[in-house]
Amino acid sequence: MSSSLAIIELDVESWGDADDPVVVLVGPRDRLSADWRASVKALVEAGRHVIAPELSPIEPDLAVVALRRLLAEMSSRPSVLCAAQAVDLLSHALAAKGPPLAAAVIVVGGAVDIVETFGAPAMAIDPFDGPDPVEAFDTALVGFLEKNAPREAVVYHSGSDARTLRDALGCFATGVTVVTTRDGAGSPIGLTANSFSAVSLDPPLILFCLAKSSSNLARFRAAEHFAINVLHIGQQPTSGVFARSTEDRFQDVAWESWDTGAPILSGSLASFECATHEVVEAGDHLVFIGRVLRARFEPRRDPLLYFRGKYRRLHFA
Ligand SMILES: Cc1cc2nc3c(=O)[nH]c(=O)nc-3n(C[C@H](O)[C@H](O)[C@H](O)COP(=O)(O)O)c2cc1C
Structure with a gap:
């Protein structure tokens, strides 16, 4: 499996500033419909770097390993926004031993029972009714992330001293x-x-x-x-x-x-x-x-x- 994995080049689309905390979108890329794109925009405006790996063409076992590797190799622990139909894939990717690979998980469109198993704070959101469902969705999303994976400003130290x-x-x-x-x-x-x-x-x-x-x-x-x-x-x-x-x-x-x-x-x-x-x-x-x-x-x-x-x-x- 590892030799095949070595040749998997993940196609990853991204939005926002690479120094901001990362939110990984897990789900078929064609789910990035107008509503998803509105959420991406809301996340970027709230100071998140959003990335969407294209996992659907990859054979399921390898997709698990590829996702796990993507999450583990981030410079800091990412949050995950996962479409309900990709929850199995995400559960397997997060099932690795050791510290949790995700800071927070949001499942969109159900699967409430599985949110306990991620080893990280998790929330399931169903598309909202009401006069402005997308805005309500975005507010819940950003609020959950601010609470569970708060943004920290990037602070570089520089100098010529020994310390x-x-x-x-x-x-x-x-x-x-x-x-x-x-x-x-x-x-x-x-x-x-x-x-x-x-x-x-x-x-x-x-x-x-x-x-x-x-x-x-x-x-x-x-x-x-x-x-x-x-x-x-x-x-x-x-x-x-x-x-x-x-x-x-x-x-x-x-x-x-x-x-x-x-x-x-x-x-x-x-x-x-x-x-x-x-x-x-x-x-x-x-x-x-x-x-x-x-x-x-x-x-x-x-x-x-x-x-x-x-x-x-x-x-x-
Ligand atoms: C993780 C770690 C890495 C170290 N790397 C070095 C090193 O590369 N070179 C060195 O001279 N001392 C290094 N030290 C310090 C020596 O191990 C330590 O000063 C030791 O007591 C030296 O013993 P000596 O003076 O009897 O040679 C390191 C210490 C630690 C804990």
Whole structure:
């Protein structure tokens, strides 16, 4: 399924300012009749960015995955306005484990019983009677969204000071690694680092940056090899241990060595055994570039992530 999904290019129509909170319209695009278009206009005027993916030509199972992926990959959690005949599709898309993928759900044209199952505040609206049904509908719609998915102004921070730089860098989500080597006496040493990056495939090079203030600087410089251990979601405690200035960080951690002796933490998501290729001075850090001698990975585990100074996990399917 995932290989077919990779080639699905969702055709998405959109209205309004892309910085505004998103409302996703789910339902056959030909439902975007005059009344729907009036609602789109009302939503845009109320400060919403409306998008309508064309899901109807896609085979139902793939449409569920495509919708789930669309909702999960938004920069913030979207609201959904769903036509009653697409409620099954939406229910399946929202049924993923983890935090709810929608901030609020509105079903148009019935299906009141299903609104409990979305894992988000939900409302069912039937087309109104009365002298101006479209306006009544729009008022209810906008009111519900204001209450359950309030607009927040987009606020950028900018500056050239250290705080802004740190906070801006913290917007780059990374994995977490433990970088290891052996000292002259053969004892294992290591520290938590998220400055890991791929550099080159041919030759196979990777890098990490080590603070010049590190108590292990001289030992990493002297070593001819090091290993990068990419942590999985269950290894957050290990990350904590290797980020603290404790004497023996390896005490409670299972590890092994391959050809060079650089410690490979058992059960890591991936490990790279490297020969030190080059060490580059860069401000208050040294950049260690390593030539990868051997790599190992376990494809079914989820990574431990680090974003804005906190550990995180993947939350979409
Ligand atoms: C998520 C995370 C990422 C880190 N990344 C790095 C890094 O890339 N380079 C670095 O020098 N220190 C990094 N640190 C800090 C070191 O892990 C920490 O200062 C450690 O105690 C250094 O030990 P040492 O001085 O014995 O080498 C990171 C810490 C955390 C929690």
